Amino acid sequence: MKTFTYEKPASVEEAVGFVGAGTRFIAGGTNLLDLMKLQVETPDKLVDISRLDLAKIEDTDNGGLLIGALVPNSDLAADTRVREKYEVLSRALLAGASGQLRNKATTGGNLLQRTRCYYFYDPAMACNKRTPGSGCSAIGGYNRILAILGASDSCIATHPGDMPVAMRALDATIITLTPGGDRRRISIHDFYRLPGDTPEIETVLEPGELITHVELPAPVAGKQLYRKVRDRASYAFALVSVAGLVSVENGKIATAQLAFGGLGPMPWRDSRVEEALIGMAPSDEVFAAAADILLADAQGYGSNDFKIPLMKRTLIACLRELTA
Amino acid sequence: MHFTINGTAYTAEPDIRTSLLDLLREHLGLTGSKKGCDHGQCGACTVLVNGRRINSCLSLAVMHQDDEITTIEGLGTPEDLHPLQAAFVKHDGYQCGYCTPGQICSAVGMLDEVKKGWPSHVSETLGDVEFNDGEISERMSGNLCRCAAYPNIVDAIRDVAEAKA
Ligand SMILES: Cc1cc2nc3c(=O)[nH]c(=O)nc-3n(C[C@H](O)[C@H](O)[C@H](O)COP(=O)(O)OP(=O)(O)OC[C@H]3O[C@@H](n4cnc5c(N)ncnc54)[C@H](O)[C@@H]3O)c2cc1C
């Protein structure tokens, strides 16, 4: 690990005062320290935000929830309001990592965790995300866990998170404090960036911008689920996953909010899939047509070709359950 | 830097990069916690921080100066074993024993999570949690055992959970 200086600010305002290209906030540290040990990340200053007062979950005036960026994944999953009204979020969190990791991993850190692409983790290999301009070893290499949607010629990495997929299905808003002292509200739909030819830039955050909260809108009616398909039954990243909230009225699908993990560089959502379902009587044909819309532009890179049929079957299975 | 570990105050001046695990093992001589992977993947380094189980390899020592840290050395002594230590002995919950301190610390934290009513990935509902062997396996999935002593580990944990209930 490269050495660094360490700061422990007493307030969010002080925290965003430490801007600099080599500065990183550290929250739970479960992703950043992992990458620092491998010298994938080499910050020269760590700003320890773990003791800031951002670990509360509060009710909002419009019936939603305001989640502090430092709420641990365990506590968010176990919160009774989340368990009762945002089941998809509890389920997504509980499907991720392990009991020990969830106790440390934070809401903000989880949103910003980096890809698990094998080559990104190996500084001996070319990787545009780690070393811009060096090439992409995953194209033509091992890419079983990598993207089938939203990739570019520069990078085919996936966002590996589970919680962010549920947050995207729930239309969450990310609230930040900029180094200039401004509050920003960023819809999760606008938060992540496609790789294009700058895969090292993953979100719209400015350097030194701090996530302070994530806000969820009021809960919606209907059934919710999170289904994660992975190589072993526990403690593994998703191959594909579905976060779904669907309601049925008078035999027709009334509302549908669907987001997908394991498909692309960000938790994926496609309004055309939802439009194809709303107003329709649930049937396997309708579900398959929606899946075909989702996957119309999907492209496999060899070892991840299987994700295309796997995603289609998984979505159909989820929609059966959500409309049953 | 000042630390409280197993109720005892320690002072050490480790390099800023030192993980909590390396602080325990290399600086304070508390070698009960083990290093398997050093990347959060195996659970051998599990300790309790303010009563919660975490992977000490993925945490910086400097970030724990105000915390109460409990390691396997703080749970029981050879003369007076912690109930989980005694149950691991009784059920042969190990072969080489390398993962065992992490398994036991993890199980202590896990049973406390169950007591608080936290659900898991395999819980049928997110309401009242029913405790069974499937729950034990899922909740302990962050602790790998190279010797695959898993059935006996589950027996040991079940014993203690039932005795507590
Ligand atoms: C073995 C293993 C298995 C895992 N399995 C899963 C899994 O199945 N599913 C899953 O979703 N995740 C999984 N994870 C990843 C885990 O969820 C993340 O490591 C964790 O959520 C990161 O949160 P953290 O607080 O520890 O972040 P940190 O490591 O502290 O930070 C991560 C990044 O976010 C930045 N950051 C943190 N907080 C803020 C903030 N408030 N504002 C701005 N920037 C911030 C940091 O600067 C850093 O760049 C796994 C991890 C490991 C090690």
Ligand code: SF4
């Ligand atoms: S897919 Fe992206 S992260 Fe993986 S090697 Fe290519 S550039 Fe790097």
Ligand code: FES
């Ligand atoms: S040594 Fe910490 S999890 Fe393996």
Ligand code: FES
């Ligand atoms: S007893 Fe040998 S690793 Fe578990």
